[in-house]
Amino acid sequence: MSSPIRSPEGVWWNWRVNGLERTWLAIAFVWCVILFGWMVGWKDLGAQNPTGPTTRISPGRYRAEVQAYEKEARQTDDGIVPPGEDVYVGAQQWTWNGLPVVLEAGKQYRLHLSSYDVQHGFGLHREARMIEQFNLQVLPGYEWVVPIEFKHPGIYDVQCNEFCGVGHRTMHGQVIVK
Amino acid sequence: MAIGLLEGTYGPDGFRTCEVTGLKIHRSAEVPLKLFGLTAVVALILGGTAALLVALTRWEAVGLLRPTQFYKYLSLHAWNLLIFWMVFMEVGILYVGGPIVLGRKLPGTRLARIGWVVMVASAVLIEYAIWTTAYPNQQPLLTSYAPMKSSALFYLGVDTFILGTVVAALPFFACIWQEKSENPNGTLPLVTFGAFVTGIIAVEALLGGLITYVPTFLWRIGVVEHIDAAWYRQMYWIIGHGTQQINLAAMITSWYFMTHLTAGAEVVSEKVSRGAFILYLFFINMGAAHHLMADPALTAGWKMWNTSYAMYGAVLASLIHAFAIPAGIEAGRRKRGLGGDSWFGWLRTAPWHDPGFSATALSIILFGYLGGITGVLMGQMQLNTMRHNTLAVPGHFHGTVAVGTTLAFMGLLYYVIRLFFRKEWILDRLARLQPYLYGAAMSIASMAMMEAGIVYGVPRRDPVTTSIPGTSFSFSAASPMLAILGIAAAVAVLAGAIFVLVAVGSLLFGKEARMRVPVPLSLTGSERPVHDFSMRGTLAMGLFFMLVFVLFYAMDWMWLSRLWTFGT
Numbered sequence: 033m034s035s036p037i038r039s040p041e042g043v044w045w046n047w048r049v050n051g052l053e054r055t056w057l058a059i060a061f062v063w064c065v066i067l068f069g070w071m072v073g074w075k076d077l078g079a080q081n082p083t084g085p086t087t088r089i090s091p092g093r094y095r096a097e098v099q100a101y102e103k104e105a106r107q108t109d110d111g112i113v114p115p116g117e118d119v120y121v122g123a124q125q126w127t128w129n130g131l132p133v134v135l136e137a138g139k140q141y142r143l144h145l146s147s148y149d150v151q152h153g154f155g156l157h158r159e160a161r162m163i164e165q166f167n168l169q170v171l172p173g174y175e176w177v178v179p180i181e182f183k184h185p186g187i188y189d190v191q192c193n194e195f196c197g198v199g200h201r202t203m204h205g206q207v208i209v210k
Numbered sequence: 211m212a213i214g215l216l217e218g219t220y221g222p223d224g225f226r227t228c229e230v231t232g233l234k235i236h237r238s239a240e241v242p243l244k245l246f247g248l249t250a251v252v253a254l255i256l257g258g259t260a261a262l263l264v265a266l267t268r269w270e271a272v273g274l275l276r277p278t279q280f281y282k283y284l285s286l287h288a289w290n291l292l293i294f295w296m297v298f299m300e301v302g303i304l305y306v307g308g309p310i311v312l313g314r315k316l317p318g319t320r321l322a323r324i325g326w327v328v329m330v331a332s333a334v335l336i337e338y339a340i341w342t343t344a345y346p347n348q349q350p351l352l353t354s355y356a357p358m359k360s361s362a363l364f365y366l367g368v369d370t371f372i373l374g375t376v377v378a379a380l381p382f383f384a385c386i387w388q389e390k391s392e393n394p395n396g397t398l399p400l401v402t403f404g405a406f407v408t409g410i411i412a413v414e415a416l417l418g419g420l421i422t423y424v425p426t427f428l429w430r431i432g433v434v435e436h437i438d439a440a441w442y443r444q445m446y447w448i449i450g451h452g453t454q455q456i457n458l459a460a461m462i463t464s465w466y467f468m469t470h471l472t473a474g475a476e477v478v479s480e481k482v483s484r485g486a487f488i489l490y491l492f493f494i495n496m497g498a499a500h501h502l503m504a505d506p507a508l509t510a511g512w513k514m515w516n517t518s519y520a521m522y523g524a525v526l527a528s529l530i531h532a533f534a535i536p537a538g539i540e541a542g543r544r545k546r547g548l549g550g551d552s553w554f555g556w557l558r559t560a561p562w563h564d565p566g567f568s569a570t571a572l573s574i575i576l577f578g579y580l581g582g583i584t585g586v587l588m589g590q591m592q593l594n595t596m597r598h599n600t601l602a603v604p605g606h607f608h609g610t611v612a613v614g615t616t617l618a619f620m621g622l623l624y625y626v627i628r629l630f631f632r633k634e635w636i637l638d639r640l641a642r643l644q645p646y647l648y649g650a651a652m653s654i655a656s657m658a659m660m661e662a663g664i665v666y667g668v669p670r671r672d673p674v675t676t677s678i679p680g681t682s683f684s685f686s687a688a689s690p691m692l693a694i695l696g697i698a699a700a701v702a703v704l705a706g707a708i709f710v711l712v713a714v715g716s717l718l719f720g721k722e723a724r725m726r727v728p729v730p731l732s733l734t735g736s737e738r739p740v741h742d743f744s745m746r747g748t749l750a751m752g753l754f755f756m757l758v759f760v761l762f763y764a765m766d767w768m769w770l771s772r773l774w775t776f777g778t
Contacts, residue, residue: 034476034740036400036466036538037231037311044397044480050741052749053479053537059756060529064522070767071518071590075510080770081777082595083513086506140775145506150358151439153599157667159683163769165667166776167598169505171439172357176506181775189683193599193669197348197358198277201674204681 082168084178091172094146098122098129110134110208119180120144123152123170125197131190131205140181147172153194156207159187167193182209215631215717216244224315229725230629231471234313240630242322243305246378247626248717249330250298250619255710256337257290262703265655269696270676270689280673281349285340288352292611293453294333297375299619300408300460301325302626304382307405307463312398317384325378332371339364351671353450356426356442365427372419372449375412382409400477400484404463407487411459414495415452422446440507447498454607455494457615458528459487464622465535465574471625472567473560474546474730475538476740486530493523500585503594510778513591525586532578533745533752541743546735553747561728565635569621569645573614576649580609580656583759593766596773601670602663608656612702613649620709621645627713633720641712648705655698662691 034040049057075081089097101120106113111132114120119141122129129148135141145154147170157165168178182188192203220226224237260283266274267283275283309316316322339361343349350360354368386406389398398406422445429437466483469475477483499516502508519525540556549555561567584606588597597603624641627633635641662668666688668675676686736743 034478034480036470036475036477037233039397039399040477040480047480047739048741049479049482050537050541050745052745053482053533053741056533056749056752057482057530059752060526060533063529063756063759064526067525067586067590067763068514068518068521071514071592074592074767075514078592078771079775079777080592080595080773081510082504082591083510083777084506085778143776147439151355151443153669155599155667155669160687162665162687163596164773165600166595166773167504167600168595169443169502169598171443171506173439174506178776179778183774189681191669191672191675191678193672194355195281195348195351195671198281201277201672202679204678204683206683 082166082178084176086174086176088173089146089175091146091148094175095122095129095148097144097175102130108134111206114141118142118144121154122146122148123154123192123203124148125150126192126199126203128190128192128203128205132208134208134210135182137182137185137209140179143178143180144175145170145178146175150196151194152192152196152203155191155193157189157191158184159189161186169194185209215248216241218630218632228629230727230731233310235310235630236315238319239305239309239314239316242316242319242326243302243310243626244630245326246298246302246305247623249326250295250302251623251710251713253290253294253298253333254706257287257295258703258706258710260284260287260290262700265696265699265703267673269692270674271693272696273673275673277673281351282340282343284671285349285351286337289336289340291616292352293371296453296457296611296615296619298329300412300456301375301378303460303463303622304379304405304409306467307402307408308382308385311402312385312389314385314389316381317388318381321377322381325374325376325380328374329371329378332367332374335363335367336371339367353446354426355439355446356429356437357439359430362427362430365423365430368423369420369427372416372423376416379409379412397480400480401463401467403484404459404466404487407491408456408459408463410491411452411494412456415449415456418445418448418452422449440505443502443505447501448495451498451501452495454611455490455497457611458494459490461573461577461615461618462531462535464618465531465570466538468566468570468618468621468625469535469539470542471731472564472570472728473539474542474548474728474733475535476542476545478534478537478541478741478745482530483534486527486534489523489527489530493519494527496520497524497589500589500594503589503591504598510591517589517591528582532574532582532755533748535574536751537745537748538740540745540748541740543730544743545738545740546730546733548730548733553750557747561730563642564728565641565645566621566624568642569617569624569649572645572649573618573621576617576653577610577614578755579758580653581606581614582610583762584609584660586759587762587766593770596766596770597664599670600663601659601668604670605656605659605661605663608652608659613652613656617645617649617652620648623713627716627720628723631717632723632725633716634723635712636715636720637712640708644705644708644712648702648709651698651701651705655695655702658691658695658698662688662695666691668692
């Protein structure tokens, strides 16, 4: 008997492996290669990747950057219209600086993300749509620049989705795409 | 009474022979095993109670707790179930897999006792720190993400809990050392080998925990001035995810043990199953990277290499176990002539009325479909961004640690009660029903969370998503899912309560167990080696699983491709 609670006797390394088990091993191996290959391939060929250059920055300096950007930007009833391709968002307990922001569909922007205090989550969700959201981690001390381009006009709601203290639930904003 | 419960009847040399398994069991191993098992059940009660309050808050139509209370009970839920219940059980599993399976004494029993005392004291300290958390401290939840501050006592408690666990694990390693010194050419039984791998993964995770939490404690009390958020995340997840890998390896070890004991499973290939454990040893800790896919400060190459456990080494291991264990049941039962020659007769005639078997079998199936598939999907760098920090994440890990590990451990404990405490189960019928009720309810709760997260984008760690203060925007479309979550979770807690009732009731009021060898084990069966018997039923089930896996994978990528463009 090949019991899992007894030491196997003899040279078990040489025991035959059942043909169906070998078949399964082959299927599993191929699937693992596909999983890896698809992910790596999407990095270069796909259009959705949570990647972009990061630089270290003190929370104070990032706050100054956001303030300079807000001064330069045009304020409208709907929100801030960025002066160029750079869009700054600063997170702090429990509000988003730089939001609401008004963007154009079909135009590529550079989204700058960082926090002034603790960790936050930039959760973006297209209003009244299903399975249309993404979530990026926002860390103090790091400025993350993620290229972003919206295909469809609409309202995109921003919800902090990293626990950032008891007021976490009140931390929201909007991206309006025209 | 508590002391009496831990005792048993032993020969003059301190050993007794188990009538069911034939194992030689020494008092020095059995007493601490019982102690750790009982302590785990206490944590299960505390964490399960907190679970009910948390679920009835996330069911926002009920909205039981205020946010401050919600975060307190969410922290208690996480620490009691994800850490204390699991870790106390796992130390117990090390003692089963080591000295009990090997028929040895547990060396250094004093260390086991010291470890237990330190772990319990630390757990109490952590509970106290959570309970008394007040501004400017925030609740730690599971992750205590720096630089948000939690109570200094909390970090201290975590440090000492980790130390206590390492101390409690030392006797296990000493036992393996003694065994290998005396039998340098012998092979460890598979269950011992699995426990050994679990132990190594555990020590890696625990050392990572000290690297994280000692500096964090020093920062919290002001000795260290600055703590870097990205550093903390990367270090924290060595233990944060590492502990979940301990759960996985311990659960799989328990699967091999329990399917053998209750259904007559055999090891169809020592080489393949051990190879899979070795793959875990090398690759599984890289899974810590799963939590950093949506982070700045890491390159795409780092993310993809690590999240894939170096090209899916650990996923390959899990897929191997996913075949080897059911195949062990199939071939083991065919060898004994159980269930006839049909494709699935071996499975239909399995002991589904035995909660030790049904809990284990449901754990295998549900872990694979709910926890396994979603884990791989979420672990892909790009797909992760759609799920990160949504309710789909708790949906996934309730598919791993709740319907997977917790259910497997419940099945194991049913047999700990019979074989080690030597008590019959009281309320036998309820005990038979319990794994099904828990498995079904927890699966529904888990799927409701996944759906709320992936389809509606509902955030996790948030008690108010359908009436967010200060905005008309809300996730109210997900309300039916949250209601299903609340109801299903309440039923799952009820099923957990039934388990506790049966377990504790049996210990206190159960009759002395009549030791019957389960039917499959009592049959010797054919002389032919087990790998000669057909595994076609298992392969058919495996192919179906693979089909579902591929469909969900394709669907997720389709959804992602429809999203706006982002990244470099």
